[in-house]
Amino acid sequence: MLAAVNLLFTFGVIRRLREHTAELAKLRSGGAGRDDSAxxxxxxxxxxxxxxxxxxxxxxTLDSLGSRPLVGFFSPSCSPCKERLPGFVAHAASRPGGRDGILAVIAGSPDEAAALLEQLRPVATVVVEPDRGPVQQAFAVDGFPAFVLAEGGRVQVSDFELASITDADAAALPSAR
Structure with a gap:
């Protein structure tokens, strides 16, 4: 009987946690007007x-990055950032045009950013700025990681998943046939 009561209590707690998670995601994204995953x-x-x-x-500046910049936003304390970093570095290294058309923004202090900076510096122009810094504000970044492919001053594709960005970038790049 006690185990059954405990099981019912556990289901109630899980249901409330799911409700709270949904509410937090809605608040974080700025309310109903914006996609929760943006x-x-x-x-x-x-x-x-x-x-x-x-x-x-x-x-x-955005203009200094060329006509089709690839931009990645990272935080030193973000586990998903660390997971997606090798893919970003590999794509950036293989992208035509070199590091001038790729911007990596690290949100944090220079000391915190050192490990990320070491990996990103060879393949991208790197900016280290405080949380909610000017580049993050220009792209309305409110979560990490964030990846943006831009063209002509407008966002072509943006996502927290790197695959959709690299797919769109590869499709638009001239083929090496």
């Missing part, structure tokens, strides 16, 4: 203006 501007949105400084000391 972590940055949706496709078609105009990217805001920004001015940042790369870790190499160069000014970075």
């Amino acid at each position: 972590v940055s501007l949706p496709a078609g949105s105009r990217i805001g203006d920004f001015l940042a400084e790369s870790v190499d000391g160069h000014p970075v």
